Amino acid sequence: MSDNSSTGLRKGLTSYGDSGFSLFLRKAFIKGAGYTDSALDRPVVGIVNTGSAYNPCHGNAPQLIEAVKRGVMLAGGLPMDFPTISIHESFSSPTSMYLRNLMSMDTEEMLRAQPMDAVVMIGGCDKTVPAQLMGAASAGLPAIQLITGSMLTGSHRSERVGACTDCRRYWGKFRAEEIDEQEIADVNNQLVASVGTCSVMGTASTMACIAEALGMTVPGGATPPAVTADRMRVAEQSGAQAVQMAREHLTIDKILTPDAFHNAMRVLLAIGGSTNGIIHLTAIAGRCGLEVDLKALDRMGRETPVLVDLKPSGQHYMEDFHHAGGMATLLRELKPLLKLDALTVTGRTLGEEIERSGAGFAQDVVKSRERPIYPQGGIAVLEGNLAPGGAIIKQSAANPDLMEHVGRAVVFENADDMAQRIDSDDLDVTADDILVLKNIGPKGAPGMPEAGYIPIPKKLAKAGVKDIVRISDGRMSGTAFGTIVLHVTPEAAIGGPLAHVHNGDRIRLSVANREIALLVSDEELAQRARDEPVRVPIAARGYRKLFLDTVTQADKGVDFDFLRAENFTGSTPSM
Incomplete structure (x- = not known):
């Protein structure tokens, strides 16, 4: 056989x-x-264990594994847990994104190497869920995603706080000398009140919602906090469902279809999700032989408003979203915009699961399409001579007064240059200028770190400036906020136009026109490219060499080129 x-x-x-x-x-x-x-x-169900002392977002992994095992055995299967590498956003140098593809390869190869009829993948922190979905998509098994769940919120001087939007907000106050060292130390004890992922709509929460929108979790799998009984029940259900998927041979390719990616893109826009979600969705789609069209995403954004009132675009936290009915409440409101025939891990369609979720109830976290948090999707796609391959901005978390802006470029050549000069009293900068940070893209950093959230220069912060236009070829955390242009493609390190921006150049940002333009003539830009040749980063050995030799640009998901589907069709999720 x-x-x-x-x-x-x-x-x-x-x-x-x-x-x-x-x-x-x-x-x-x-x-x-x-x-x-x-x-x-019995049918063998693998359980991917990503527990690690370095990963408090996965601190509930032992309890989740036991609950999954219970579900598997109740359904007549044999559970077998096994480890893969674990990545935490705050504990990975130079950045967790640098290791996402390695984790995806680890996941894929362990799914292929070890005998299992289905797999439950436990992930939560930012890059772990996309890495697992990428690896599972390539391996082709019946697979189900189990989210670790969000942390609880804390309280600082009677103010509710949670990681990590409030981390950035309080750190900004500290940089501006609005609070002292004692208070920043006090709030540090309250920002992360339990194990689990960030409690706002950061990348971890975004990928949890996207996983459910893709049909890759059991219904209700995205939102229960990590330390709740609801989360444990979801884990048990996931184990039982994995056995059923094994018996029916419900493989991942039957779920990750163009319609599933359409639904995920709608949800990404409606939740005011992390800008990282675009890169991860693109990478997962690439493993399935599909292309995410940024222009199509932008068209969808014009008709898909932000409905979920969570920080950083709104006011609430993930536990509030869960108490409001979670993804079922949102999907019910988005129903006219979704592909309802998309299959889920339950063997039922998304439309059938929405119907099974009931009629809903009164709540104030998920708004109606008639009264949205923001009239368009949270993310807008920009183009122009500064970003021929596109760039993005999280418009729902930006300053409306800065989204139509022309300013003078204040340029930092790399992250070290920025760190050395950003707080200098001698820095020639005003609130009307535009900060430009080069060489933090996929190859330039390497790994495309979340350094795109450039801090407000200290002398401006002390003067009360809360936002300034910032542009880079890097990423920012989904928990961040501000008028920040990211993922400028091609990146500076491979000779993209960003490499040739000079101090004093004028740049025009027009979110309404979806434009990011360097106000320099084509002839001048071409001359600069000839005069300022770029040396593309290389490495002599190891994973760094593999990364630099094969990593793609942001518009292709920052995946390794050889990991994209062999039968790549390039077809776009249907709009």
């Missing part, structure tokens, strides 16, 4: 040249852990 038709422990036998002996040896070793033949004859 071929590996493709084999199941359970007979799947993917180790190559000893004798398949009978391979199975005999495998059973002998697993029986050393105390398993019986009866247990070993």
